[in-house]
Amino acid sequence: MTLNKKQIPNFLKHELDFFVDQCNFTPREKEFLYLSNNEETLESIAEKLDYSVSTVNRISKNVKNKIMKVL
Numbered sequence: 179m180t181l182n183k184k185q186i187p188n189f190l191k192h193e194l195d196f197f198v199d200q201c202n203f204t205p206r207e208k209e210f211l212y213l214s215n216n217e218e219t220l221e222s223i224a225e226k227l228d229y230s231v232s233t234v235n236r237i238s239k240n241v242k243n244k245i246m247k248v249l
Contacts (some may be wrong), residue, residue, distance in 0.1 A: 186214045186242060201244040210237045 180224060194215060206227075213223045218247070224234040 186211070186238065186245070188213055188215050188217065197248065200248045201241075203239055203241065203244065206242050207244070208238055210234065214238070214241075 189203050194211065199201075199212070201207075201214055203211065209227065210223060213226065214220075218226070220238065223229075224231045227234070229237075
C-alpha cells in the first residue's frame with residue numbers, strides 16, 4: 179500500500195486498530211484518523227474539530243509520517 183501526499187486511505191477496522199496501537203498517536207491525531215477514514219475532507223474535519231485547515235494539514239502530515247514508520 180502506498181500513501182500519497184494528499185490523502186490517507188480508508189482502512190479496515192483491524193488496520194485502524196493496528197495503527198492506533200503502533201503509532202503512538204496523540205488524541206488529536208486519533209480523532210483526525212477516524213474522521214479521515216470516513217472520507218471527510220480536510221475542510222470538513224477542520225470544521226468538526228474547530229481547528230484551522232492549516233492545523234488539520236499539520237495533523238494529517240504527522241499521522242501519515244507515523245503510519246509510514248510502521249509499514
